[in-house]
Amino acid sequence: MRNRIREQRTQRGLSQAELAGALGVSRQTVISIESGRYLPSLPLAFTIARFFDLTVDKMFDPDDEEAGA
Amino acid sequence: MMTFISPRLRKPAIYALAGVLFAAAWLVRGGNLWWVSIMALIGTAVGVVRMYQLGGQDTDEGARAGSRGDERQQMISLRSRALACNLTAITSFIGLTVAIALNAVWWWPFLVTLLITGYGYLFGLSNYGVAEEGTPDDADPERQTRSPIGS
Numbered sequence: 001m002r003n004r005i006r007e008q009r010t011q012r013g014l015s016q017a018e019l020a021g022a023l024g025v026s027r028q029t030v031i032s033i034e035s036g037r038y039l040p041s042l043p044l045a046f047t048i049a050r051f052f053d054l055t056v057d058k059m060f061d062p063d064d065e066e067a068g069a
Numbered sequence: 070m071m072t073f074i075s076p077r078l079r080k081p082a083i084y085a086l087a088g089v090l091f092a093a094a095w096l097v098r099g100g101n102l103w104w105v106s107i108m109a110l111i112g113t114a115v116g117v118v119r120m121y122q123l124g125g126q127d128t129d130e131g132a133r134a135g136s137r138g139d140e141r142q143q144m145i146s147l148r149s150r151a152l153a154c155n156l157t158a159i160t161s162f163i164g165l166t167v168a169i170a171l172n173a174v175w176w177w178p179f180l181v182t183l184l185i186t187g188y189g190y191l192f193g194l195s196n197y198g199v200a201e202e203g204t205p206d207d208a209d210p211e212r213q214t215r216s217p218i219g220s
Contacts, residue, residue: 025139028129038141 002061006034008052023047076136077124081117088113158186 009019016034020027025044032038033048040048049059074082088109095106124135132138133146161183168176 026129026132026142027127028132029139029141032141041140044140 001036001039003033003036004054004059004061005030005048005052008054008059009034012052019051022051077121079136080124080134081120084120085113085117088116154186154189158183161186 005019009016014022016030017027020030023030023044024047029038033040045056045060049056052059092106092109092113095109096103120134123131125131126134129138129142129145132142138146161179165176165179165183167173168179
């Protein structure tokens with residue numbers, strides 16, 4: 001599943017550690033989600049989408065099986 | 070009790086408790102192997118300090134040692150525990166089978182371990198909500214008569 005986390009994060013000039021702190025997860029988890037190795041839970045997906053002022057379906061694209069942004 | 074202990078201290082505290090109990094067992098046993106308890110205490114102290122240091126690191130292992138894992142790290146830990154449990158059950162079964170085949174007297178520890186893992190699994194299924202799915206809503210005759218699809 002493709003996601004736009006890396007794209008949105010870099011647009012806002014945030015580091016992975018800063019995003020992790022804002023989301024309340026570890027830096028390693030942000031890296032895993034960005035690279036598509038880990039699919040976040042629904043609550044975390046909503047937290048991520050709200051953080052970037054996007055909807056979940058804008059943030060995560062289930063039609064694209066290729067991982068990463 | 071765990072809520073009164075800082076998350077970073079939880080795993081080291083459990084490790085320390087286990088180490089002290091192990092050392093006490095050697096001391097209670099008596100005999101000329103009393104020094105093993107001293108070695109166990111030294112090993113425990115080193116392990117506790119190492120675990121505390123690890124708990125402060127910004128890694129997956131550090132998060133696990135510091136009891137501050139997020140959902141992904143908890144999932145990794147859960148899968149690792151499941152794997153460990155599977156290996157324990159398989160090993161116990163093999164050990165029990167071999168012990169029976171050899172007519173050995175040491176068959177029962179394997180059986181006890183196998184029973185504990187088996188009952189633990191069943192208890193987990195019961196405790197974590199299997200068979201709590203409820204009744205399907207189409208089992209309600211009132212709803213069926215009200216359904217626009219049915220008419």
